[in-house]
Amino acid sequence: MNKKNMPTRLYLTEDETPKYWYNLRADMKEQHAPFLHPGTKQPCTENDLTPVFCKELVSQELNFTDRLIEIPEGLSAFYKSTRPSPLIRARFLEKALNTPAEIYYKHEGNNTSGSHKLNSAAAQAYYAKQEGLTSLTTETGAGQWGTALAMACAFFGVDLTVYMVKVSSQQKPYRKAVIETFGAKLIPSPSDTTEIGRSILKSDPNTGGSLGCAISEAIETSMKTPKCRYVLGSVLDHVLLHQSIIGQECKAAFDKYEIKPDIIIGCAGGGSNLGGLIAPFIGDKIHGRSNARFIAVEPASCPSLTRGRFAYDFGDTGRTTPLLKMYTLGNGFIPSPNHAGGLRYHGMSPIISKLYADGYIEARSEIQTEVFKAASMFAKVEGILPAPESSHAIKAAIDEAVKCRETGEKKTILFGLTGTGYFDMSAYISYNDGSMSDKIPSEQDLQAGFDTLPVV
Amino acid sequence: MNKKNMPTRLYLTEDETPKYWYNLRADMKEQHAPFLHPGTKQPCTENDLTPVFCKELVSQELNFTDRLIEIPEGLSAFYKSTRPSPLIRARFLEKALNTPAEIYYKHEGNNTSGSHKLNSAAAQAYYAKQEGLTSLTTETGAGQWGTALAMACAFFGVDLTVYMVKVSSQQKPYRKAVIETFGAKLIPSPSDTTEIGRSILKSDPNTGGSLGCAISEAIETSMKTPKCRYVLGSVLDHVLLHQSIIGQECKAAFDKYEIKPDIIIGCAGGGSNLGGLIAPFIGDKIHGRSNARFIAVEPASCPSLTRGRFAYDFGDTGRTTPLLKMYTLGNGFIPSPNHAGGLRYHGMSPIISKLYADGYIEARSEIQTEVFKAASMFAKVEGILPAPESSHAIKAAIDEAVKCRETGEKKTILFGLTGTGYFDMSAYISYNDGSMSDKIPSEQDLQAGFDTLPVV
Numbered sequence: 001m002n003k004k005n006m007p008t009r010l011y012l013t014e015d016e017t018p019k020y021w022y023n024l025r026a027d028m029k030e031q032h033a034p035f036l037h038p039g040t041k042q043p044c045t046e047n048d049l050t051p052v053f054c055k056e057l058v059s060q061e062l063n064f065t066d067r068l069i070e071i072p073e074g075l076s077a078f079y080k081s082t083r084p085s086p087l088i089r090a091r092f093l094e095k096a097l098n099t100p101a102e103i104y105y106k107h108e109g110n111n112t113s114g115s116h117k118l119n120s121a122a123a124q125a126y127y128a129k130q131e132g133l134t135s136l137t138t139e140t141g142a143g144q145w146g147t148a149l150a151m152a153c154a155f156f157g158v159d160l161t162v163y164m165v166k167v168s169s170q171q172k173p174y175r176k177a178v179i180e181t182f183g184a185k186l187i188p189s190p191s192d193t194t195e196i197g198r199s200i201l202k203s204d205p206n207t208g209g210s211l212g213c214a215i216s217e218a219i220e221t222s223m224k225t226p227k228c229r230y231v232l233g234s235v236l237d238h239v240l241l242h243q244s245i246i247g248q249e250c251k252a253a254f255d256k257y258e259i260k261p262d263i264i265i266g267c268a269g270g271g272s273n274l275g276g277l278i279a280p281f282i283g284d285k286i287h288g289r290s291n292a293r294f295i296a297v298e299p300a301s302c303p304s305l306t307r308g309r310f311a312y313d314f315g316d317t318g319r320t321t322p323l324l325k326m327y328t329l330g331n332g333f334i335p336s337p338n339h340a341g342g343l344r345y346h347g348m349s350p351i352i353s354k355l356y357a358d359g360y361i362e363a364r365s366e367i368q369t370e371v372f373k374a375a376s377m378f379a380k381v382e383g384i385l386p387a388p389e390s391s392h393a394i395k396a397a398i399d400e401a402v403k404c405r406e407t408g409e410k411k412t413i414l415f416g417l418t419g420t421g422y423f424d425m426s427a428y429i430s431y432n433d434g435s436m437s438d439k440i441p442s443e444q445d446l447q448a449g450f451d452t453l454p455v456v
Numbered sequence: 457m458n459k460k461n462m463p464t465r466l467y468l469t470e471d472e473t474p475k476y477w478y479n480l481r482a483d484m485k486e487q488h489a490p491f492l493h494p495g496t497k498q499p500c501t502e503n504d505l506t507p508v509f510c511k512e513l514v515s516q517e518l519n520f521t522d523r524l525i526e527i528p529e530g531l532s533a534f535y536k537s538t539r540p541s542p543l544i545r546a547r548f549l550e551k552a553l554n555t556p557a558e559i560y561y562k563h564e565g566n567n568t569s570g571s572h573k574l575n576s577a578a579a580q581a582y583y584a585k586q587e588g589l590t591s592l593t594t595e596t597g598a599g600q601w602g603t604a605l606a607m608a609c610a611f612f613g614v615d616l617t618v619y620m621v622k623v624s625s626q627q628k629p630y631r632k633a634v635i636e637t638f639g640a641k642l643i644p645s646p647s648d649t650t651e652i653g654r655s656i657l658k659s660d661p662n663t664g665g666s667l668g669c670a671i672s673e674a675i676e677t678s679m680k681t682p683k684c685r686y687v688l689g690s691v692l693d694h695v696l697l698h699q700s701i702i703g704q705e706c707k708a709a710f711d712k713y714e715i716k717p718d719i720i721i722g723c724a725g726g727g728s729n730l731g732g733l734i735a736p737f738i739g740d741k742i743h744g745r746s747n748a749r750f751i752a753v754e755p756a757s758c759p760s761l762t763r764g765r766f767a768y769d770f771g772d773t774g775r776t777t778p779l780l781k782m783y784t785l786g787n788g789f790i791p792s793p794n795h796a797g798g799l800r801y802h803g804m805s806p807i808i809s810k811l812y813a814d815g816y817i818e819a820r821s822e823i824q825t826e827v828f829k830a831a832s833m834f835a836k837v838e839g840i841l842p843a844p845e846s847s848h849a850i851k852a853a854i855d856e857a858v859k860c861r862e863t864g865e866k867k868t869i870l871f872g873l874t875g876t877g878y879f880d881m882s883a884y885i886s887y888n889d890g891s892m893s894d895k896i897p898s899e900q901d902l903q904a905g906f907d908t909l910p911v912v
Contacts, residue, residue, distance in 0.1 A: 092611070112839055181888060182836060380639060383607050425633040
């Protein structure tokens with residue numbers, strides 16, 4: 001195809017759409033350290049994980065060797081309703097930046113859940129149904145994951161209970177309403193439905209709750225309910241596997257149009273989007289077939305890769321999960337309350353952490369006013385109001401494109417637009433009216449977080 | 457193509473995407489009655505309209521003969537960022553209804569403005585820029601039109617002032633924030649920026665405002681500002697022309713895949729979506745080449761087609777616009793306050809009104825609890841949370857598909873999904889918690905509206 005006639009949106013027909021997830025661990029020369037049982041400090045076995053997670057998910061979690069894993073047909077049928085997601089040439093952004101760089105973005109927000117989270121939510125609900133489970137539990141903070149899972153459970157016919165951090169459910173009544181419209185049961189956490197909830201309420205009746213507490217309540221309920229499991233929306237390897245559909249579609253479209261990306265950029269909270277976006281590209285890098293750069297962008301207020309420690313830590317602030325070797329600020333780290341967007345997780349996917357430790361991925365952090373500045377510019381020229389999370393990637397993509405303007409290099413940049421910001425307007429309001437501020441953790445703040453790291 | 461292998465989403469490449477709007481008036485055997493000047497009661501001339509509207513829009517408004525009108529290249533470039541919009545086979549809805557019917561929907565909500573309004577907003581901002589105007593004014597009630605126009609003006613570099621009904625701007629701070637993020641100036645109406653606003657505030661300082669007042673303020677400001685024009689998002693013929701891109705894409709995709717629709721359904725408020733959806737299909741019907749049925753669906757609380765009068769009326773409640781011959785409830789008609797969705801307009805596009813009067817279009821009205829029931833079902837199975845407006849079309853599509861189940865007929869149904877409901881969650885909340893009620897205007901309510909019809 002003549003490069004001049006390249007379309008603005010790179011199409012894949014249903015026939016061309018990938019049928020496999022990409023298990024990037026199969027490309028890694030060395031695997032991340034094993035999860036440890038929090039009691040014994042020994043590597044977790046399949047038997048440790050199956051009481052909590054679906055069987056197939058445990059099997060995916062522990063599969064380090066199969067590079068391609070087939071997407072089951074019943075799930076493909078659901079994916080077809082929103083996928084392939086648009087892969088768009090940011091022609092207007094390029095023009096506004098006057099850059100010779102070619103910028104592409106993969107738009108994962110074109111579904112009612114508003115984010116990429118649906119890719120794994122659908123897979124997890126599908127497997128739950130296949131395995132004869134009748135219900136699932138989960139937690140949600142800002143609400144993206146809860147919304148995605150509610151959609152998926154409505155579709156596959158699985159009951160869902162969502163523990164939503166109480167203060168979030170009060171601040172975001174519309175998120176709550178979407179989740180309930182999809183038929184899920186939403187319980188503000190802490191609640192009187194669990195032992196841990198009751199005990200927290202007893203000691204602090206007015207607490208607004210925390211993600212750690214919501215996770216603990218969701219796990220407790222799943223353990224007590226027959227044919228029920230707990231599910232998680234990020235961090236774990238099987239979640240990154242499901243998210244690899246993002247990268248698989250990008251790779252298929254780039255191959256079809258003979259495009260080779262030079263820089264691939266993703267925002268990083270728990271790492272699910274970034275891991276999914278880069279999955280099929282990372283092998284080429286590891287095996288020396290590509291010089292592409294991979295950039296993880298995190299908020300300066302929660303900088304696990306750029307200022308954290310590479311250590312074993314709990315996955316939750318409630319200190320109940322297996323121990324994961326990852327870049328972490330410590331399970332007790334809490335970002336400053338003025339931090340507006342998502343990406344508040346104290347740790348980072350073990351896969352992303354290992355790739356970063358081994359030098360395959362770069363990382364940088366951005367302050368939120370700069371992130372919203374990039375978001376507003378992007379909205380104006382490309383016509384999509386991005387989620388604050390996604391806007392971290394936009395900021396880095398703009399910076400790289402501006403560098404190209406300065407050097408004259410015609411690089412090809414791909415970034416992940418993980419979602420839309422329609423339910424984050426209070427953050428945009430504070431940016432628009434100038435009341436948004438930046439706060440970066442001090443060395444003391446970091447030390448306080450590190451002090452909560454477990455001794456392994 | 458083998459019918460069994462039909463994709464869920466009907467693709468059009470950029471090359472296959474229509475390059476022309478479809479001016480359905482060229483197919484009509486008889487045109488709608490002319491607009492009348494509100495003072496002289498004589499047909500409006502080009503000279504009457506150009507002080508208020510852009511030149512090219514006036515020329516389009518008065519062009520009854522050219523069937524195809526080329527979409528200018530600069531505008532096409534913008535359309536490419538969101539178009540062609542998805543045309544989706546509702547396989548999951550079909551399955552849930554156990555119907556032999558094939559149901560398709562055209563999804564116009566996949567952009568940040570969240571609705572089809574962007575199609576005309578972009579065209580109007582484009583022409584304004586081309587004609588050397590530097591600013592536009594408009595009004596917005598629920599906010600869809602204001603958001604769409606703010607996006608379009610940000611893109612084409614035209615300043616925009618939006619008069620937003622005061623009570624709406626208070627109830628929908630997030631809509632306001634989106635509009636401001638796109639750089640538009642938002643003024644709650646009534647305001648002290650216009651004579652009409654000051655006079656209304658003087659007589660009723662605590663008024664929440666009305667669409668009629670917002671229109672009057674927007675027109676007054678445009679008339680007083682150099683290089684400024686007023687723009688409108690529905691009702692007028694040129695708006696329907698721009699919206700014909702919806703139908704053009706449907707027709708191109710259906711032709712590509714050899715599909716012939718039997719029933720085409722659209723919700724109808726001012727008529728812009730319905731008129732755009734049916735544009736290229738209506739000629740075949742008028743000239744006897746097709747037996748397709750066209751169904752307009754309106755809310756039972758604002759039933760202009762099904763219970764209104766076909767008469768000359770003002771376009772606004774402020775009684776300042778030209779007189780339009782249309783189905784109307786009277787410019788003084790106000791839907792019951794319990795009416796949750798949009799589609800609150802007292803009248804109906806003159807084109808749609810004429811087609812309805814001549815028997816080419818059917819119309820029906822639906823009560824809102826039934827509409828939200830259909831919306832919730834659609835959300836659960838198709839994974840898209842629809843706008844309340846669009847859900848009127850969903851309700852009718854479901855009813856027609858159920859009829860097919862009963863008769864065994866394998867009809868092909870197309871409906872317009874005009875937008876998403878992310879900013880309408882308060883209505884969903886009232887449906888979910890059972891507090892939503894239905895209220896249909898009594899004969900007395902209707903008579904009170906009819907009493908406000910002007911004598912022509």
